[in-house]
Amino acid sequence: MDVKPAASQPDWSLPPPHRRHVFLCTGPRCVRRGALSLWKVLRRRLVEHDLVETPGGILLTRNGCQFPCNRGPLLTVYPDRCWYGVQDPQQVLRVVDEHLLHGRPVAALRLPLPEDET
Template identity: 35%
Template sequence: MPEFKHHVFICTNERDESASRPSCLPQGSKKLKSAFKDAIKDAGLKHLVRANESGCLDQCEHGPTVVVYPEAVWYGFVQLKDVEEIVTEHLVHGRPVERLRLPSTCLNTEQCPHKPVPKHK
């Protein structure tokens, strides 16, 4: 069997409702995982692409968050309606879906347009 060509990680982290940051699970990420698995199978990629749920990817304000490796393409605000496009465009044709791609300026940064401005003491 050939090695996997892609790994798709779907954040399924869940925080308490009182947490200071949101989490992906309440935004439907478990359903996303199932939809990715089905779409990957339907595209004939079952033995080449692996869809896995992940713990926190630390992109909480962009959730539900999905990352595709080995390219390290980060997608934010992913909805069920986006799954087929990601599978067809990115995983089949090798073209990341730019409208869903998180800008590098939002990854691993303290501030981006999606994060609340920190309060100064």
Template identity: 30%
Template sequence: MDSFYKYHVFFCLNQRDPGAERPSCANCNAQEMQEYAKKRVKKLGLAGPGQVRINKAGCLDRCELGPTLVVYPEGIWYTYVDESDIDEIVDSHLANGKIVERLKIDQ
């Protein structure tokens, strides 16, 4: 059976309490980057059934690796810093199927 989306992307938006032992993706502009990715995918005409879906997620349990997102169906994990990193993931992986090795987190 074919997947409903070619790529389904989940951004960790978890927010931990101040003073928590582990970091939170929400403290690294994860919400803003998720919203940016969603708008960028839509602007490029990549959004919708059979294409790309950008979603929010709770904790993905990779907190110590920086803000994280995961692209399914391949299960490719990425970290990012800013909009230029998101642009690279969208342009390379989501638009052209090429993994961005420099932002990839080891499985």
């Protein structure tokens, strides 16, 4: 199988500048729970603060299922290793305003990670 080269453009040769990488699940269960409208809220708020793909800003990625589906839509922040269950626009805005703008993870929305339970 031959893999054709991707279109060449300088902007596609390296990841965009960023401090944190934020993923929002757009798998089927999270989409059913409103993830696409939450994506718009998330992106709009980050654009308002000029944080999308800027040094010190956010690399924003939609992805497929992250698990656990019953807690979604899921929003994860790396390298901080924070997993959030966000069900409405206010929760998304809270994560942006408290965690991404001010560096304070939102404990009330965080999901426990497996190592937290040992």
